[in-house]
Amino acid sequence: METPQPPSPPAAARDAAARRQWVLESLEEDQLVAAKTRRLGRARLGRGAQVLMWALRVYVLVMVAIVIYTIFHAR
Amino acid sequence: MDSKPPSPVPAAGVASRSVARGEDGITHEDLDRAQDRLQVALARRSRGGWARLRLLWLLIGPGILVMLGENDAPSMLSYAATGARFGLGFFLPFVVLTFVMAVVVQEMTVRLGAATHRGHAELIFERFGPFWGWFSMVDLFIGNFLTLITEFIGIRAGLGFFGIPPAWAVLGALAVVWLLVGTHRYWTWERLTLALAVCNLVFVPLALLTHPAWSEVGRALLTWRPLPPRGAETVLILLADIGATVTPWMLFFQQSAIVDKGLTPRDIGAGRWDTRLGAVLAALAALGMIVVTTPLYRHGISAGHFRAAEFAQALIPYLGHAGAALFALGIFEAGLVACVTISTASAYAFGEVTRMPHSLNRPLREGWHFYAVLCLGAAAAAGIVLIPGIPLEYVVLIVNVIAVLAMPPALLFLYLLVNDRELMGDRVNPRADNLLATLVVLVLVAAGVLYGLSVVAPGVL
Structure with a gap:
């Protein structure tokens, strides 16, 4: 080297x-x-990557709703 | 540092302070970084074992900081709850596995930062646009702010063991954060924070004080047994322990710190060792904590809702007063170091997306937005902790869970960036790394779904 x-x-x-x-x-x-x-x-994103990005975003929103439900349920 | 290379003339720094960017287009940030790179170049020129060690010493930092920084107050309390609830068993190797996952993920940020010289937030905005960029930032800022609140809860509880009033505890921690960033020099900030961070290892000698059954420790590590009982509590601890090791702020922090430190593609090897060393140290502290609280499990002491000071009190019979005091100090230290690193991660990300100066090498006059976000973010979290009657226990319960839930989208961005040949050239992820990254995402999503099931349909578990 x-x-x-x-x-x-x-x-x-x-x-x-x-x-x-x-x-x-x-x-x-x-x-x-x-x-x-x-x-x-910008990066050129394939359809698969875009679908995955949306799917994971929906996943986070659903899970956040569950967390909020848990908090209110616990109170 | 053992040998002083010729100084790049202090007058250069003095001259640059008079203007944000000199007539030559060079900023104070460039000069400080060049000075650090000069040290690295000199160390690289030397031969022999000591020279190699010195080179490693110069190049390590972000990896150890990110790993020990993530052993923060809520993480250490998660490990404490793990030991107190389940003793020695499945969770010992599981925690080791979470650190392996962290190494896999963080290594990619090392490559990304060294190859592009751009921060994580900056790359997400530039390559995927503001729509996805702001989603990512909202995840980061909310997660970081909630985590900062829990750090101050840990700080307050840790110092509360010694009778220090909450306001003094919180103000003292804020003063330390401000003093560290007040150095306006990445290198000094990094070394001082590292010195604080290694105190996380206090949980290793504390574990030895409990005279653990080494045969049980060895058996648990090798066989993953005994298994925990099925149920919502196990799932919550599982998620909390994952969230104690793999979180979005770590991606942003390590990549930005690597850029601020000035690492180049030639330093990627050292960056990997830095990350592995950090993971080993952090795993030792985490395992130490589980072992420390195992006596509570053995004696049937219910510690489900213990906070830091209560753990310390409950451990007095097994650790003695001095040991319990060290435990409380360890929680305080964990919160303090994380306050520094997480506040810095938020400030880096803010500077990167707003394209304002964002470096710990900037003097206050040039980088005041960066320092303002860093210090005011910490101050706001500290202020919330001091409001009487706020139900902080919910924040502590959910902060690691939120970290796990926000991680898969963050990992997808990382995965796309590190496979972006326009950015990375030949340093794109090898196939094996992609496979490992995919596995990590699947584990995190599965953990999240398991948590969702435990809430929505607890009977299924």
């Missing part, structure tokens, strides 16, 4: 260009806060 050389901190940290260079060498491009403004786009 290759051994990466750690980036050296900038000699003059107040220098914006040096600072940017040092951060870019230390982090992956996608790790930068600025990179996170990039939208990823």
Whole structure:
């Protein structure tokens, strides 16, 4: 496995260009806060996945109703 | 940390504080994260056993925190009720199985976070849209808020054993949460919270104090026997023990923490070890708790509706006063650590969906929305605990059940995301992991249906 050389901190940290260079060498491009403004786009969901998502949502709603019933029953 | 690499010049941090994002587009968050990554790169460059240990030390954190964080006050009380009601038997290996399920699920968040550098809430919103995103957020925020209330109940009850008034107990816990996030540095926050979290292991020496029958422990772990009696109470304990280990906030927390820590695909192996180590430690504490309260079962003491302080009082004959005090402190600690981690999970998710700064590396001025959600969420839950006459026992009873019921949809999102080749590339789930994830969903749905039956048609069980 290759051994990466750690980036050296900038000699003059107040220098914006040096600072940017040092951060870019230390982090992956996608790790930068600025990179996170990039939208990823929607996933293409198959019919099966959509049916499953709805089925599990209905399951949760039904079960929550049962929990609420339990609470009132217990009181 | 044993060796100090050259510091990335404090002036850089000072300079960045003057503006949210410098002229160079670099934020304070980027700088702090780069500093952490520099340490990792230096450790990776070194050779030898110590260097590898140091590298692991630098990379662990989110996995241990999420597992010990989930050993929270209601979870520990569920384990206490398990030991007091059923003794040593089926539930010992069952609890181990729930931690195996947790490892399977949480490992996927490690890969997802390291590969995409995005939080779980952010990915759900971006890939499935706001309709499904808000469903998921409602589940998360309601579940987290109810759980936070139970953490403060645990804190109040734990410190109540020492005669500390509820208001002081709750305010003290809030102060600790605020002090931890007040460091405005992920690394410091993580290490301090880890130091608190390992105190969860206090239940292991407490278990030894009860002089357990090791042959029974071994037999239970190997044979899953004796089996518990059929009935609604068994189903409730079953669900509570699952909900004590596998819950939605864990998915959101670990993935966001991994992103905040700055882990990369190269760190996935260490992330896995972090998660496994966390699971082993948490399982030891959980099993310890079951063993601790087993004497109550043996002596026929009904502990069905015991709260933390009552458990501690009832255990005095078996643990002594010092042991009972440690038990109460353990419940307090469990609630406190979970307050920190669950509040942080909510704040991460809020920041991710609103696209506001959401990092523990942000100074207060830049990340005030994030810190406000974190601190005000905890404060609101604490306030509810202090309202006289509120029927809090219902919250304690249902919080783990709700966690189990909300988990299957959360797992479906995780399953879809971790199999999304556009996001994950070659790091998509292997077939075996998909099979395991499907099994976990089936177990959770089956547990939920069993619970539904126990309520609607108790005669069926």
